Amino acid sequence: MVEQEIVSGHIQELRRGTVVLACLIVLREPEYGYALLETLERLGFPVDANTLYPLLRRLEKQGLLTSDWNTDQARPRKFYATSAEGRELSDVLSADWASLQNSIRTLEEGDNS
Amino acid sequence: MSTLTDRYVWAVIRSLPEKQRNDIERELRASIDDAMEARVAAGEPIRTAEHDTLLELGDPDRLSASYAERPSFLIGPAYYFDYIRLLKLLYVLVLPITAATVFLVQLLTGAGIGAIVGSVIGTAIEVAVHLGFWTTLVFAIITRSEKARKPVASWSLESLPERTSPRVGIPELVASVVFLLFFAGAIVWQQYNSVFTDASGSPIPVLQPDLWTLWIPYVFGLIALELVFAIVLYRTGWNWPLALVNVVLNVAFLVPAIWLVVNDRVLNHAFLSKLGWPDDLGMSVIAPILVLVFVGVAAGDVIDGMVKARRGAVARR
Structure with missing residues (x-):
């Protein structure tokens, strides 16, 4: 039995980059920070608020997201949306993810034969 | 009165660049x-909702650093090994030289043994703290500079250490350094503190005072080189090039030393006569003994180096 701490460490390591991909996909529809946090949580991408909020700004700085203040409602919120470049990157990352999945399946099938 | 949220937000934004502050504050x-609203909607009292929300966001300094993309470490992984290498080098080179210098200066000013040991240790600690502090400071600044994101000095295959055997240990290094410092100290000491004094009360040195014009400084130079050699030896262990350097250093001492002894330019005649020895005793008895000792010590040292270099070469094969 592998220790729980080791397991969660490796899982965290494996998932590290997937939050960015998930954000880029979810934000094809504009969303604000807290709502995005909940959406990601619900879809199985648990991420801490203190990781996500700075991450959104970093992605915006890299031109992958655009942002807009929505002041229509009582509480003004900053909405983020995936830019054209962000979409491009999310396609590349998705393709890479798929090819990784393929490779791993091949590895496992090779092991069984 | 400001709320906990006010205080938390202020703690996050106060160290951020001016132009980002407003936007981040509003969003945060x-x-x-x-x-909080989500927590209250789930049935939590408003007071604990604020508490728990802020606790979940965690240390405001960490969040602030994350917004500003500031490193949360003193010396980055890109520089860590350069930093350690430089520190080691500085300590190995500068500390012995400083200690040796303080030792000599104290000796020259005629301090007692307690004072000498005290100031050597005190200065060594002081210098060690300074070296550590300033090196760390410089590397911390480099880590925080925008542009530099690659190692200061690139690593290369040539910088790999030799695998050496037998190794030269700390005891050998300390023994060499202590002997060299003692030798240098003795030369200085005999000039200012002698068992005999002349009519005017000044001490009569064992060595001829003329030697100070050239040969004693020359020997001090050799001692400094030997100190460096001992440190290099400690770091790399014996090998053939070092054994050769050892021969050169020995010859550089031996040849002038024998020439001086044979020409009766070493021992102070005034000192010998104070001892009550006949004037010719210096040349007839002491000189041959000195030559014998010099040659013997040098030969032993050279052979020792060669044997160890050979053993090292065999071990590396």
Whole structure:
């Protein structure tokens, strides 16, 4: 039995980059920070608020997201949306993810034969 | 009175660049309010909702550093090994030289043994602290500089250490350094503190005072080189090039030393006569003994180096 701490460490390591991909996909529809946090949580991408909020700004700085203040409602919120470049990157990352999945399946099938 | 949220937001934004502050403050406040609202909607009292929301966001300094993309470490992984290498080098080179210098200066000013040991240790600690502090400071600044994101000095195959055997240990290094310092100290000491004094009360040195014009400084130079050699030896262990350097250093001492002894330019005649020895005793008895000792010590040292270099070469094969 592998220790729980080791397991969660490796899982965290494996998932590290997937939050960015998930954000880029979810934000094809504009969303604000807290709502995005909940959406990601619900879809199985648990991420801490203190990781996500700075991450959104970093992605915006890299031109992958655009942002807009929505002041229509009582509480003004900053909405983020995936830019054209962000979409491009999310396609590349998705393709890479798929090819990784393929490779791993091949590895496992090779092991069984 | 400011709320906990006010204080938390202020703690986050106070160290951020001016132009980002407003935007981040607005967004962070909205996010905190959203999270609190969700907690209250789930049935939590408003007071604990604020508490828990802020606790979940964690250390404001960490969040602030994350917004500003500041490193949360003193010396980055890109520089860590350069930093350690430089520190080691500085300590190995500068500390012995400083200690040796302080030792000599104290000796020259005629301090007692307690004072000498005290000031050597005190200065060594002081210098060690300074070296550590300033090196760390410089590397911490480099880590925080925008542009530099690659190692200061690139690593290369040539910089790999030799695998050496037998190794030269700390005891050998200390023994060499202590002997060399003692030798240098003795030369200085005999000039100012002698068992005999002349009519005017000044001490009569064992060595001829003329030697100070050239040969004693020359020997001090050799001692400094030997100190460096001992440190290099400690770091790399014996090998053939070092054994050769050892021969050169020995010859550089031996040849002038024998020439001086044979020409009766070493021992002070005034000192010998104070001892009550006949004047010719110096040349007839002491000189041959000195030559014998010099040659013997040098030969032993050279052979020792060669044997160890050979053993090292065999071990590396």
